[in-house]
Amino acid sequence: MSSSPVDALQAHVPHDGTDAEARPVFATEARILGLPASVWPRILAPLVIGVLALGLWEFLVRWREIPPYILPGPLLVGQTLIADWATLSASLWITLRITFLALxxxxIVGVTLAVLFTQSKWLEMSLLPYAVILQVTPIVAIAPLIIIWAGDINLSLLICAWIVAFFPILSNTILGLNSADHNLVNLFQLYGATRWQTMRYLKLPAALPYFLAGLKISGGLALIGAVVAEFVAGTGGSASGLAYRILEAGYQLKIPRVFAALIMISLSGIAIFLATSWISHVLLRRWHESALKREN
Structure with a gap:
């Protein structure tokens, strides 16, 4: 007598305490200092290149005897970074505060507008072109006007950084919301789901990877917008962020301090990118294909 497919499957499933040898054994990757062995080449390769580049930079500066007011060596920049840490770190915190508030x-604004645009095509056709205009307009050109109109230096810096940062989130989230499987959308409609139920349970989860991709871009752009706005405001001595310290050091020919401030900005941008990448990995690692591929 033939058995059903369910019985056949149950016959091959080992029970607790029985057929232990039949259970599959999965190879585990070796770990070094708590990290998988495959991760270390990605860490060591850029570090080696960076060390070699810094060594070559220091060698050329000493060999050609380049004055520090033209091009300081990495060692002098590091010494300046340590010596001026109190001043530069305080200015960095001001810049980062503007960056995170703008982000x-x-x-908030990007996701809200994206949801509204996908709910109303007329609203999208009416307002999206103005968002594109804000994105393509150079922030350097409109920053002086924003500073004059806002009346408050911190608010004007926040507006400038926000203008640069919000469009990638808006455009990526719109793309994600419109990329939901149409067959599933039809299924939701067949079962009588409302538009907001479809949005909450189908479209928003489908748009999450797109939103996180836009977040990675906007994190760096918010920092760039804050620094550019501080450069414009700093020309009048109104700002005290890290960009103003760069201008101040440049006027005084303290070029090692300029390089130290640039290193702090670069490291901050890298930290923001790593943080947003980690958030994306945590939210997507259990279900999205892009994160699952990295897990294997």
Whole structure:
């Protein structure tokens, strides 16, 4: 008598305490200092290149006897970074505060507008072109006007950084919301789901990878927008962020301090990118194909 497919499957499933040898054994990857062995080449390769580049830079500066007010060596820049840490770190915190506030505002406004645009095509056709205009307009050109109109230096810096950061989140989230499987959308409609139920349970989860991709871009753009706005405001001595310290050091020919401030900005941008990448990995690693491929 033939058995059903369910019985056949149950016959091959080992029970607790029985057929232990039949259970599959999966090879585990070796770990070094808590990290998988395959991760270390990705860490060591750029570090080696960076060390070699810094060594070559220091060698050329000493060999050609380049004055520090033209091009300081890495060792002098590091010494300046340590010596001026109190001043530069305080200015960095001001710049990062503007950056994170602008990024938070970009997330709120960008996601809200994306949801509204996908709910109303007329609203999207009416307002999206103005968002594109803000994106393509050079922030350097409109920053002086924003500073004059806002009346408050911190608010004007926040607006400038927000203008630069919000469009990638808006455009990526719109793309994600419109990329939901149409067959599933029809299934939701067949079962009588409302538009907001479809949005909550189908379109928003489908748009999450797109939103996180836009977040990675906007994180760096918010920092760039804050620094550019501080450069414009700093010409009048009104700002005290890290960009103003760069201008101040440049006027005084303290070029090692300029390089130290640039290193702090670069490291901050890298930290923001790594943080947003980690958030994306945590939210997508259990279900999205892009994160699952990295897991294997």
């Amino acid at each position: 938070a505002a970009a997330i």
